[in-house]
Amino acid sequence: MYPLNANSYTLLRKLGSGSFGVVWKARENVSGDIIAIKQIDLETGIDDITDIEQEVFMLSNCNSSNVIQYYGCFVDGYTLWILMEHMDGGSVSGLLKMGRLNEQVISIILREVLYGLNYLHGQNKIHRDIKAANILLSSSTGNVKLADFGVAAQLSNAASRRHTFVGTPFWMAPEVIQQTSYGLAADIWSLGITAIEMANGIPPRATMHPMRVIFEIPQSEPPKLDDHFSPTFRDFVSCCLDLNPNMRWSAKELLQHPFIKSAGTVKDIIPLLVQKENKLFDDSDQSVLEETINNTLKPFEEPIAEGNADIEDWTFETVKKSDSTVLGNTSIPKNSIISSQNKEELPSSIKYLEKTIMSDQATPHPFSKSLSEKGSSYHKSLTSDFAMKHYIKSTIRSMLLNDKLSATQRSSLESFYTSFISLDKNLSSKFVNQITPDNRLHHKKQKRSPISQLLFSRWLEETEKRRSLNG
Amino acid sequence: MSFLFNKRPKSTQDVVRCLCDNLPKLEINNDKKKSFEEVSKCLQNLRVSLCGTAEVEPDADLVSDLSFQIYQSNLPFLLVRYLPKLEFESKKDTGLIFSALLRRHVASRYPTVDYMLAHPQIFPVLVSYYRYQEVAFTAGSILRECSRHEALNEVLLNSRDFWTFFSLIQASSFDMASDAFSTFKSILLNHKSQVAEFISYHFDEFFKQYTVLLKSENYVTKRQSLKLLGEILLNRANRSVMTRYISSAENLKLMMILLRDKSKNIQFEAFHVFKLFVANPEKSEEVIEILRRNKSKLISYLSAFHTDRKNDEQFNDERAFVIKQIERL
Numbered sequence: 001m002y003p004l005n006a007n008s009y010t011l012l013r014k015l016g017s018g019s020f021g022v023v024w025k026a027r028e029n030v031s032g033d034i035i036a037i038k039q040i041d042l043e044t045g046i047d048d049i050t051d052i053e054q055e056v057f058m059l060s061n062c063n064s065s066n067v068i069q070y071y072g073c074f075v076d077g078y079t080l081w082i083l084m085e086h087m088d089g090g091s092v093s094g095l096l097k098m099g100r101l102n103e104q105v106i107s108i109i110l111r112e113v114l115y116g117l118n119y120l121h122g123q124n125k126i127h128r129d130i131k132a133a134n135i136l137l138s139s140s141t142g143n144v145k146l147a148d149f150g151v152a153a154q155l156s157n158a159a160s161r162r163h164t165f166v167g168t169p170f171w172m173a174p175e176v177i178q179q180t181s182y183g184l185a186a187d188i189w190s191l192g193i194t195a196i197e198m199a200n201g202i203p204p205r206a207t208m209h210p211m212r213v214i215f216e217i218p219q220s221e222p223p224k225l226d227d228h229f230s231p232t233f234r235d236f237v238s239c240c241l242d243l244n245p246n247m248r249w250s251a252k253e254l255l256q257h258p259f260i261k262s263a264g265t266v267k268d269i270i271p272l273l274v275q276k277e278n279k280l281f282d283d284s285d286q287s288v289l290e291e292t293i294n295n296t297l298k299p300f301e302e303p304i305a306e307g308n309a310d311i312e313d314w315t316f317e318t319v320k321k322s323d324s325t326v327l328g329n330t331s332i333p334k335n336s337i338i339s340s341q342n343k344e345e346l347p348s349s350i351k352y353l354e355k356t357i358m359s360d361q362a363t364p365h366p367f368s369k370s371l372s373e374k375g376s377s378y379h380k381s382l383t384s385d386f387a388m389k390h391y392i393k394s395t396i397r398s399m400l401l402n403d404k405l406s407a408t409q410r411s412s413l414e415s416f417y418t419s420f421i422s423l424d425k426n427l428s429s430k431f432v433n434q435i436t437p438d439n440r441l442h443h444k445k446q447k448r449s450p451i452s453q454l455l456f457s458r459w460l461e462e463t464e465k466r467r468s469l470n471g
Numbered sequence: 472m473s474f475l476f477n478k479r480p481k482s483t484q485d486v487v488r489c490l491c492d493n494l495p496k497l498e499i500n501n502d503k504k505k506s507f508e509e510v511s512k513c514l515q516n517l518r519v520s521l522c523g524t525a526e527v528e529p530d531a532d533l534v535s536d537l538s539f540q541i542y543q544s545n546l547p548f549l550l551v552r553y554l555p556k557l558e559f560e561s562k563k564d565t566g567l568i569f570s571a572l573l574r575r576h577v578a579s580r581y582p583t584v585d586y587m588l589a590h591p592q593i594f595p596v597l598v599s600y601y602r603y604q605e606v607a608f609t610a611g612s613i614l615r616e617c618s619r620h621e622a623l624n625e626v627l628l629n630s631r632d633f634w635t636f637f638s639l640i641q642a643s644s645f646d647m648a649s650d651a652f653s654t655f656k657s658i659l660l661n662h663k664s665q666v667a668e669f670i671s672y673h674f675d676e677f678f679k680q681y682t683v684l685l686k687s688e689n690y691v692t693k694r695q696s697l698k699l700l701g702e703i704l705l706n707r708a709n710r711s712v713m714t715r716y717i718s719s720a721e722n723l724k725l726m727m728i729l730l731r732d733k734s735k736n737i738q739f740e741a742f743h744v745f746k747l748f749v750a751n752p753e754k755s756e757e758v759i760e761i762l763r764r765n766k767s768k769l770i771s772y773l774s775a776f777h778t779d780r781k782n783d784e785q786f787n788d789e790r791a792f793v794i795k796q797i798e799r800l
Contacts, residue, residue, distance in 0.1 A: 004643045004644055043690075049691060050649075053646070053649040056646045057649075060646050063559040072646075073644065073645040074645050075645050123563070313731075314728070314768065316761060316764075452753070455752070460705065460707075460750075461707070463743075463789065
């Protein structure tokens with residue numbers, strides 16, 4: 001229906017924050033349609049992408065006039081964009097900022113929410129976050145719709161647990177807080193709290209610290225409406241707010257409650273929404289300021305992991321295996337390591353060195369022999385590039401002390417040594433990397449004992465077990 | 472429902488016959504509306520009979536009779552065949568009907584599994600439905616229900632359609648891609664020894680395709696497939712697959728590159744595959760060579776790797792273990 005790419009949309013105004021993300025009023029650029037877009041940062045906002053999938057599936061699988069319409073979603077960089085119906089009347093929570101609602105309006109809203117819940121519960125789906133802020137209104141039709149599904153997924157998510165508890169504990173059912181298994185009845189409790197919220201302007205315990213609320217809800221008597229409200233409304237609330245989930249009325253049953261049966265038509269809400277719009281018009285300075293936001297200023301930028309820029313890239317180049325002498329493998333491509341300063345000097349010395357050694361067939365190759373003789377100390381010194389460079393220098397020096405070297409061999413080694421120590425750090429490092437693989441190939445392959453395999457198996461089982469516990 | 476029953480009681484045979492008669496009519500233009508209504512009512516009726524409701528459990532005898540009629544008339548194939556024509560709620564009813572049928576067992580037999588094995592042409596149709604938003608999720612839920620049965624999972628694994636999932640999970644629509652991925656995951660994780668045999672046999676092709684996912688431009692594809700790779704390799708039944716995978720220098724290079732990804736989440740998932748290369752006591756020469764060549768860089772990189780995860784005891788233990796193993800090279 002709508003295009004699945006970020007360039008097709010202009011973000012107009014931030015509408016608020018829902019579970020996991022931020023919601024924008026936006027325009028589809030071709031048709032001019034006004035929609036709502038929820039943006040969720042998949043990189044830092046959540047631990048497990050399947051939690052988001054749950055909300056999306058819930059939305060996309062709904063076809064009810066009392067549930068917000070879903071249009072589609074796509075990923076742009078690290079951000080998930082969810083395209084939804086925009087409700088120009090805002091939320092019931094916004095309506096409450098103008099003051100408490102009267103029972104006539106409350107009964108209409110509750111009935112429409114119950115239609116939505118009855119639809120969801122008929123498919124064994126739990127909304128999990130019923131509250132005034134998640135009940136949206138249309139100022140042109142008076143329609144009432146549920147929005148913002150899937151918050152309960154956060155309960156199993158360590159990264160979001162703090163957000164869940166601090167954000168919305170006031171509407172949580174006792175069994176949700178206690179993390180016992182819960183079902184459809186949890187939504188009914190939240191609905192009862194929302195009814196009180198609409199009547200009083202705030203939910204019960206709204207001034208209490210959220211952490212204390214979490215302790216209080218399962219242990220206290222359920223909240224009630226005071227005597228200022230009609231007996232039928234108070235009874236409705238009591239039918240929703242029983243500590244025992246099995247004793248609460250179902251959505252279907254509540255639709256038959258006298259308080260709901262006497263509710264008027266959704267059009268009766270429209271005048272209230274018109275008042276709200278007029279009041280918001282007085283705040284036009286703020287809305288004009290917010291209108292300056294557009295899609296060229298992306299709310300999320302791709303995070304860059306710290307410290308990445310400082311570290312060199314990995315070294316993957318491979319020297320081809322061969323049976324030629326060590327020096328045969330030290331031929332170095334000029335482009336890769338030779339600086340302009342040493343360009344003329346190094347190749348000639350190396351060529352000269354190779355030539356000299358080749359001409360003295362009777363003499364053992366001092367370089368490779370020396371490396372071979374010092375294999376044990378060589379192995380120990382393989383702790384860093386620095387140690388390796390130091391090792392090469394000391395090896396060459398010890399070779400120079402050899403009385404058997406001919407004059408030409410000695411001068412060649414001296415030239416090589418001079419060239420090597422004059423290389424800058426980076427070049428000598430690369431040179432060492434080029435030269436060392438051959439010696440590693442000479443190491444005899446060490447057979448592992450069955451004990452190693454057994455320990456590996458045990459380690460694998462341990463790591464799998466712990467990861468599945470964490471996951 | 473009571474209204475429907477009181478006014479026009481339908482026998483099980485009538486419900487099934489009604490569907491068989493009306494489903495083909497959904498493709499014909501004239502008098503379509505009536506057929507839609509008939510189909511919707513019958514599917515709802517069928518769903519309630521097979522699944523029950525919140526208040527009423529399904530009647531075992533009725534279910535038995537219905538099931539017999541359903542197989543006899545080849546209704547499951549018709550439902551799949553005409554799925555795109557159904558209305559919104561009817562599609563979901565169909566998904567629930569398939570769920571109930573596939574879960575139904577008589578003694579140790581699953582009659583619907585037998586039916587599906589006898590009609591394997593259903594599977595290509597279901598997979599092809601991932602191309603259409605309106606029908607993908609119902610098809611997906613049916614496929615996942617099928618993959619719970621080993622015999623049907625084997626059909627899925629060994630069909631040409633399995634390889635289609637490697638492109639389906641990269642769809643631009645997040646929910647379509649996610650549904651395809653969860654089906655892909657179901658197929659690969661539900662029946663361990665069966666999957667191990669399949670991957671071993673198709674090792675090169677499987678990981679050639681899988682590497683495309685790991686290098687994807689799409690953040691979600693990359694992250695999810697990397698995580699699934701870790702789960703596959705750590706599965707005990709996949710031991711020989713893992714041994715072969717972690718002997719490859721190319722695979723190690725890819726993990727080391729992902730270890731440096733801009734996304735911290737991807738870095739984290741990459742670590743859980745990379746650690747297997749390092750922990751392996753019988754490393755291949757080519758793996759040893761690369762690890763040694765990057766020894767100092769790896770040690771300094773991993774020493775500062777995700778140090779903000781102070782509460783993740785397992786991760787910190789494993790990071791220390793990996794660093795120690797690298798120091799020993």
